[in-house]
Amino acid sequence: FLPLYLRGLGRPLANGDEAVYAELARSMARTGDWATPRWQGRPVFNRPPASVWPLALAMKVAGPIPAVLHVVGAVQALGIVLLVYALGALLWTRTTGLLAALLTGSATLQLLYARTVVADNLLVLCTLGSLVAWELGRKQRRWLLLWGLCLGLALLTKQLLGLLPLMAPVADLLGRRRMNRRQVGLAIVLGLALAGLWLLAETLRFGPAFLREHL
Numbered sequence: 001f002l003p004l005y006l007r008g009l010g011r012p013l014a015n016g017d018e019a020v021y022a023e024l025a026r027s028m029a030r031t032g033d034w035a036t037p038r039w040q041g042r043p044v045f046n047r048p049p050a051s052v053w054p055l056a057l058a059m060k061v062a063g064p065i066p067a068v069l070h071v072v073g074a075v076q077a078l079g080i081v082l083l084v085y086a087l088g089a090l091l092w093t094r095t096t097g098l099l100a101a102l103l104t105g106s107a108t109l110q111l112l113y114a115r116t117v118v119a120d121n122l123l124v125l126c127t128l129g130s131l132v133a134w135e136l137g138r139k140q141r142r143w144l145l146l147w148g149l150c151l152g153l154a155l156l157t158k159q160l161l162g163l164l165p166l167m168a169p170v171a172d173l174l175g176r177r178r179m180n181r182r183q184v185g186l187a188i189v190l191g192l193a194l195a196g197l198w199l200l201a202e203t204l205r206f207g208p209a210f211l212r213e214h215l
């Protein structure tokens with residue numbers, strides 16, 4: 001799917017969202033401030049930084065050109081397809097995973113978002129990664145720490161929607177499935193701590209105005 005996602009790599013930025021993320025990434029790469037997205041030098045409080053990190057890193061390496069941003073989106077979209085395969089294989093069979101990956105990779109919205117600079121790709125990656133880690137954690141508990149990391153990264157990508165990884169333990173609780181509650185609790189603490197430490201640091205840096213606008 002990657003060659004398909006990379007079609008028209010050098011095209012201009014298509015809409016306002018792409019322009020916003022391009023400027024946030026350019027500012028982050030130029031200033032080296034990886035905690036605070038900035039629009040033309042001014043801090044932006046309503047957008048967490050994680051979705052800007054891969055864009056800024058790519059700009060730091062290859063320069064501030066649209067093609068660089070589109071490569072990031074295409075690679076993230078490919079990651080989504082691979083995680084769908086992994087989840088399908090874990091829950092059912094490899095054949096099921098392959099069919100699910102083919103359907104996902106060729107879906108209209110997937111093709112659109114693969115070629116657009118948005119935060120949604122990273123959020124979906126984090127959510128799918130958390131589900132894969134959760135299923136692996138049923139047999140090897142250390143995978144639950146990865147689930148916690150995915151939760152923290154999701155919260156640093158989108159404020160409210162970043163809680164989506166929590167649907168895995170909630171579903172197990174509702175279905176009365178066994179889980180290692182201590183390990184799950186530690187993983188939740190890890191995820192919330194990652195996002196919480198960033199929230200605390202930014203609040204101390206910019207004051208209550210940051211917290212009000214961010215939440």
